[in-house]
Amino acid sequence: MANNNKRPSSKKQALENYLISEIEKGNLKIGDQIPSEAELVEMFHFGRQTVHNTLAELAVRGIIERIPGKGSFVSSRPVNRNIQEKLSFTEDMLSIGMVPGSTLLEFRVITAKEIPAISRELQLQPEDTLYLIARLRTGNGTPIALQYSYIATRYLPNPDLNALVTSLDAYIKKSGYDVHGFATRLRAVEGTDEQIRVLQSTSRALLNSISVRYLDKNQPFYYTSSFYRSELYEYTFSSFAQ
Numbered sequence: 395m396a397n398n399n400k401r402p403s404s405k406k407q408a409l410e411n412y413l414i415s416e417i418e419k420g421n422l423k424i425g426d427q428i429p430s431e432a433e434l435v436e437m438f439h440f441g442r443q444t445v446h447n448t449l450a451e452l453a454v455r456g457i458i459e460r461i462p463g464k465g466s467f468v469s470s471r472p473v474n475r476n477i478q479e480k481l482s483f484t485e486d487m488l489s490i491g492m493v494p495g496s497t498l499l500e501f502r503v504i505t506a507k508e509i510p511a512i513s514r515e516l517q518l519q520p521e522d523t524l525y526l527i528a529r530l531r532t533g534n535g536t537p538i539a540l541q542y543s544y545i546a547t548r549y550l551p552n553p554d555l556n557a558l559v560t561s562l563d564a565y566i567k568k569s570g571y572d573v574h575g576f577a578t579r580l581r582a583v584e585g586t587d588e589q590i591r592v593l594q595s596t597s598r599a600l601l602n603s604i605s606v607r608y609l610d611k612n613q614p615f616y617y618t619s620s621f622y623r624s625e626l627y628e629y630t631f632s633s634f635a636q
Contacts, residue, residue: 405440409448412438414457417468417534420493424536424626425596428458428466482563483541483620487533495532498559499540499592502526503547512544515606516614523547529559530592531620537593538626545616566616573615575608582624589621599624 416422429437434445449466452458459469487494506513507520518524524544531539543562550558550569557565566573585593585600593600601622607615 405438405444406448406451409434409438409440409445410452413448413452417457420535422468423534424468426468427464428468430465482561483531483539484561484564493534494561495535496559496561497530497532498528498555499530500526500528501555501559509544512617516544516546516617518546525550525553527558527562536626537595538623540589540593540621541618542620543616543618549615562616562618571609571615573607574610576605577608578603578605580604583621585621593621593623595623595625597624601627 413422413428416428422428428449431442431445431449434440434449435442438445449458449460453460453466457469458466460466484494484496502525503523504526505520506516506518506522506524509524510520513520513522513524516524524546527541527543527545529541529543530537531541545562545566549571550566554565557568563573581602581604583600583602585595585598589595589600590598601624603618603620603622605618605620607618609615
């Protein structure tokens with residue numbers, strides 16, 4: 395993207411800088427409609443052809459999407475995630491220049507017997523207790539994923555809720571644990587009405603990623619089930635060494 399600290403070399407560059415800056419600052423979010431050509435002409439007092447050419451170039455670059463008869467919209471380019479790398483959601487967002495966000499939807503203590511399938515994966519006994527942490531994850535203010543994380547209370551007896559909600563992985567590392575491995579599986583699911591509402595998804599198809607993190611190969615540590623907007627998130631597999 396353009397370096398907005400530089401003096402624009404042309405009217406076209408000035409308009410491009412303005413629109414990209416509005417997107418980067420979150421004033422224009424994914425799916426938002428940008429001002430029309432006529433509105434931009436009036437705002438900047440530039441020629442109609444200059445405005446038209448600027449929007450056309452931004453569309454070619456994938457920054458905006460132009461829909462005939464409707465207008466121009468901030469592009470919903472998907473976040474591309476390499477499943478072979480152990481990155482957190484926060485790291486994913488930062489790696490592509492987006493500002494990560496997290497909103498706590500639910501936090502409570504449950505018993506392992508309430509979630510038998512998950513507890514088996516975590517090798518817990520029925521009487522063990524876990525934290526359930528449900529969060530809405532965002533990038534530049536746009537809802538991207540719902541995450542439900544489960545971790546045994548014995549690992550974090552006195553959790554700092556604010557730090558834990560912002561980045562679970564960072565808080566776990568700060569608490570002295572070193573996660574050495576992970577196993578992830580993916581599936582396509584139909585979102586519930588509530589999930590679609592909270593995510594503001596344009597599709598009922600969601601990408602469900604289930605990940606178990608390990609302290610070592612024999613000791614599962616915590617479990618996270620994430621539901622991503624399928625139009626905004628994609629996973630990449632590669633046979634080449636990383």
